[in-house]
Amino acid sequence: MPTCFDSGPTDDPRDPGREINLHLTGNMSRYMWSMNGIRFADAEPLELQYGERVRINLINDTMMSHPIHLHGMWSDLETGEGSRIPRKHTVIAQPGAMVSYLVTADAMGGWAYHCHLLYHMPGMFRKVVVS
Ligand SMILES: [Cu+2]
Secondary structure (H helix, E strand, O other): OOOOOOOOOOOOOOOOOEEEEEEEEEEOOOOEEEEOOEOHHHOOOEEEOOOOEEEEEEEEOOOOOEEEEEOOOOEEEOOOOOOOOOEEOEEEEOOOOEEEEEEEOOOOEEEEEEEOOOOOOOOOEEEEEEO
16 A cells, blocks of 8 residues: 555545546666656656646556656545545556556646656656646
């Protein structure tokens, strides 16, 4: 089980308006990391509309765990208990597994979204823009 505090009743009980599938990708032998096969330097920002509720599906195509941190907004981890959903800064995607969480885009501007492992960060990184 993920560690979390019990944040009480879910802050934003809305269903997500859309889903974003994000594959965590990399090349183990070359130790290069990316999202959807595209490294940060070549990637477009992820665009969120201010106020929207969105589901992010992290699909980990690699054989490592990745602690993925979205700055500026909560990651509401989907555990099956929608009324008391745990809020996380960082969500851990296990090797070969998918994890999904909900985000309310309630913070305008540009935000970092990345794996917290130092050597993964250069590639496994996106800019998120809320506008
Ligand atoms: Cu990583």
